Amino acid sequence: MTVFIQQIITGLSIGSIYALLAVGYALIYSIFNFSNFAFGVIMMVGTFGAVYAINWAGAPLPIAILAGMLVAAAISLVVEVSTYRPMRRKNAPRLYLMIAGIGINMFIENLAIQTLGSSVKPFPSDWGREILNVGGVSIAFADLLSGGLSLVMLACLWLFIYRTKTGLGIRASSYDVNTTGLMGVNVDMVSLVVFAISGLTAGLSGVFYGMKYTVYPSMGIVSNKAFVAAVIGGLGSLPGAVLGGILLGLLETMVSAYVSSLLRDMIAYLVMIVILVFIPNGIMGKSVKEKL
């Protein structure tokens, strides 16, 4: 039984990272109807921001986490302003925006390898690796904190989107960007806010990912799984993204533990296909739209 609970905890802890990243995908998708495939490197750059805040500036962990989030938000804004916005202005098809995102991902990842080096670094704080032992089940502090902060982040997002004027603008934009613009909402401002928030979630999840595992230029690869999680949950739905992330984490862990680690991805993705065949919009998806 202890072993089973341990596996559940492991699944939840992986799932919470997927969930936080998936929220970042879902947020952008819900407003702009496209997936920001540059998300992985935004997360990676944010993590390096936190690492250097500690290594160079000697920042304490909470400040470093904040620094990581801000760096990720900044890079997310740069991507939006330099690439996505001009492309949207020229009415580029959504597919092209995503291809541009993949390009940015490759470009920044390889730029990071060239400038920061390709080696793997430990996150310069052991705090996240402290272990809480409850009845033979070990839970890492980082997991508790990432789970907790993910919930806080989600709550803040919810309050922001449903209880503020800017949030109203975001929601209006998610129905129809052009009409919302005509109604006098500053759509450019809305897009900046959305990309900044999505960058903040990327930075936060990156720091936790780095704390739990290691930091290296290709770490953004995990965001592919988060994208899958967002699709399972129903792209565009924030609660769906969280649900999808947790489900994927649990599914992977349970297959590794009780079937075979060799079959992990095979079975996890088979389940995803089955879910999509029967519920093409994902578990909590809103409507049938192009999901790319």
Next chain:
Amino acid sequence: MKKLISLVLALVMALSLVACSSTNNQANNGNASNNGGNASDDGGDAAGQLDTDNPIKIGYLAWASGADAYMGLVAIAALEDRIEEINANGGLLGREVQLIWYDISADFSESVNATNKLINQDQVDAIIGPDGSPFAITLGSIVEEAQVPLLPNCGNAEVTINDDGSTKPYVFRVAPQNALTSITMAHYAYNEMGVRTVATLSESTNISTVEAVDEFVKEFEALGGEIVAQESYMLNDTEFRAQITTIAQAEPEYVYMPAAAYKEVCNFAIQLSDMGYSDSIKILGTDGWYNPDALAVAGDALDGCVVVSALDMNSENIAPMVEEFAEKHADLNASLHLYALYAVNALQFLEYAITTAGSTDGPAIKQALEETTGVEMITGGSWYFDEHHDPVGPEFTILSIEGGEAVSLGVYSVEQ
């Protein structure tokens, strides 16, 4: 009509991409020859008249991008350093030596493309690498047809042996075979450490680590030991707690993990320690991940682990090289590692063969490599090739990791 236009545009784009990438590599060539030129200027006296118009071209197949880019980037720097030295001392046969490398990390087919490019476009005289078995296995027939010697630094048996058991005539391995490494580890663990129960953990996407685990299991069970669990993971995995929980239930004394790169081992060791098993379960490892950077990342999580390696990074030959490399290439942010040293050993074999044969003809180099009775390696020891073109001479050192440092427990060989 529109379709036709878009098709033409797509073709033009594809072609321009190809053109771009070839200009890139031209730039690589340019850099290499510039280096050589500088080197010959610096060492003008020693060099005499270095023939720079007719260089000896050595190709290198590098794993130089992606998550484990350090593998190739470090090796390229180490090879360039050595070539700079050769050119400063008058080159080979009075001719300048040039390194031409391609990144092959995109996928397995990339090593075939790069090898064809090196042979047909760059017309290299010999090729070093690749350092991964899945990349190397398919290259035997290509280099045989072109009669260009290939010196891969990877361990799978099929790298040098065809399906029918014959030796690939132009392939010479410069790293120890997986089977030997695994057999040595199995004997040392059973006979010297008294280990009786082992679990294994292999990267299922890499034929090399799968083979290493198979060989270990065969040997360890033949000795009388018990394999209590067999788990696997995929390249770039970071999460190992599911495997750890399963392995821990089987209560092994050690986990044999012959990983091809170090980041997975670090995550595994750290999570093993986090879950409180690091006192009861230790790792048995191989040279694939024996890297100073791994020890730095995993810290004391790797303490008590035992590694078998054909080179001892702390030896009097290698330790100064590691230090010198760190000073010279601080910008790489990665330490000199074993696989880069194997690549340098390959270059030494080529220096020897080209000088001995007095020619850069493929068959002449091949013959010189086959006939050598020993080339002194800068990493220590004298190496030559057996009839299967596997290296004879590398001695296995057993290392124990203590306090984040690898401590040599001495040389160990299995009495066959």
